[in-house]
Amino acid sequence: MILLNEILSKYPKEQEYLIEILLEYQTSKKNHYISSEDVASISKYLGVPESQVCSVISFYSLLSMKPKGKYVIQVCHDVPCFVNDSTSIYDKLVEILEINDGETTKDNLFTLEITECLGRCNEAPAMRVNNLVYVSLTPAKVEKIINDLRGEKK
């Protein structure tokens, strides 16, 4: 809770900062999501109804009220990546993580998502893991990235 208050105190009490606050808080939080308690605190701080905070969260694909894994993997599935075989990247992730789009692994380490263009099309296929974008992927590279991330946990 301290964390949220710290972030809130940096912003003026205006609705125009709602999305900034949500993004900053969600990124810094371990499970990358906004809980109902968080919604209540933010709503109180900004003086914006809770229902409105929830409706904003539900609108933007980067915001979530569902807990996610430590690493949120977003595979770009837009056309330039698609024509460069992003499907094989996604399939590989499904195979090694044993989860599908929108799901989280049992150890709460990974969440798999499909996303729109990451602006790295010239080096397709691309995927994003939290704030880092990996490009020119191959199934083998993906396997290595996942193994490295798994290793990092220890």
Place this chain on the structure above:
Amino acid sequence: MLDRMHILICGGAECKESNSVELRDLFKSEIERLNLGDDIQTALTGCFGLCALGPHVLIYPEETLYSGVKLEDVREIVEQHIAKGKPVDRLLFKGEFDRKKFRNRSELTFFAKQTRIALRNCGVINPLDVNEYIARHGYEALGKVLTTMTPEETVQVMLDSGLRGRGGGGFPTGRKWQFCANSVSDKKYVICNADEGDPGAFMDRAVLEGDPHSVLEAMTINGYAIGADTGYIYIRAEYPLAVQRLELAIGEARELGMLGKNIFDSGFDFNIELRLGAGAFVCGEETALIASIEGERGMPRNKPPYPAVKGLFGKPTNVNNVETYANIPVVYLKGADWFKSIGTEKSSGTKVFALGGKIANTGLLEVPMGTTLREVIYEIGGGIPNKREFKAAQTGGPSGGCITAESLDTPIDFDNLIALGSMMGSGGMIVMDEDNCMVDVARFYLEFTVEESCGKCTPCREGTKRMLDILNRICEGEGTMEDLDVLESLGKMIKDSSLCGLGQTAPNPVLSTLKHFRKEYEAHVIDKVCPAGVCSNLTKYVVLDNCIGCTKCARNCPVGAIEGKVKEKHFIDLDLCIRCGACKTACPVNAISTKPESWGAM
């Protein structure tokens, strides 16, 4: 800037991932180790625009361009080139076009055909140092405007230049400014749209990462022209590097007094803040973007009233795109006439394209309006790799359409692209070859729209879903000829009745492929075949007569669907075949094809 030598290392996001920071540090320490002196500068710059071959190192004054430089190459470059003046041949950039090595950046076909205005500083200056921007005439335009011109004159130059918005619509920027300048209000806003969401487009990211000050300078000029004192840059959270560089640049500009109070002692105040987008494509639309900055759901609303009358917080607001802004300082420095002399009569200046898909040189390029697609694809882009045939180029992303081989010689500008049934969009250009199925491509773009429709109006929300259902059926092999007609009439209806540009343009990829590639649709519907071999239900692998009977395909088939004796033509049992394509990949002589026209008499 009179350093004896300047070593520029591409610090664009692509190259950064392949170690450009370490490269720079290593250059520094090697130069120190050899005691080569302080007059050699090393710096990270913005994207060079040839990302697939990075990381790049550019050495001035000779403009020697090295590509694919690895950490272990640095010592050789420093010892040979920097110390002894002998370029390292092995690492010189190899033009894709002919295999000759290019020593000099301006010799490259890739660069020679280009005119760089918006990208003038990308890859040339260090974006982290405002002094380098200033050394290239940065902030001179702002000084000129604030100290010698009235706001009315400033708007007039924009009108005269003929500059049209690069964010997609191509609306004349001067007219927009004039409209907003004429709105009477105590408070006005300037917004830079950096939400870049079109798949395949990344020029705005390149500008923001490589030359952030040009956007800040232009926004300030914009503020002066319309009477605004506050600017917002609305940027996607997916672009962390651009966000970081913008924050830094805003800090530098404030320190130098290029932002803040009383800029150039003119009495004019201007400040810029960043706002992050949270992953909704529709927020690129200006009214949705405004709602998002206000902290609301990013829903578009009806126009009029236009933002120029009633925009952010209900006040008159001018929205322009990143690339539009990047052009503006140059317009004021060199004059409207100069700008108008480039490009075509109705589309002046240049356009940046992000070339992707089946093309040898992927990356960013900037050409005068009116350049033909042939020049872009074959001369700058280096043609289609693997000896494939050009099939179509998709421009305008999910709002655009495809341009076919017939139109390769049409000069590209805003109006010609619309006449061809496509549009400029933000400048993504995706090249397709014979292995791309156009029905599948259309389906793909529609999936995008269905996903990104904000749901406010029915034609867009429900209509695009219906169209997608039909396309899915066609790709599965269950389409009928009536489906094609329904697609057409539904598409026209959605275009006419949707609320915002998203729905009004969403059917374009389908309508345009239907128009140009109807035969391919019919093959899916009547013959139940996907000629490109993409739709797996409709792909038929057939062994051709040039089979040499090497048995490789049979050995690679996971389900034993291929039969044949050694040195004799093989056959695929289509009932057993699971369409994995392993045989086609394994065949050494290209004797397995999914294309009906190659099957001959069967």
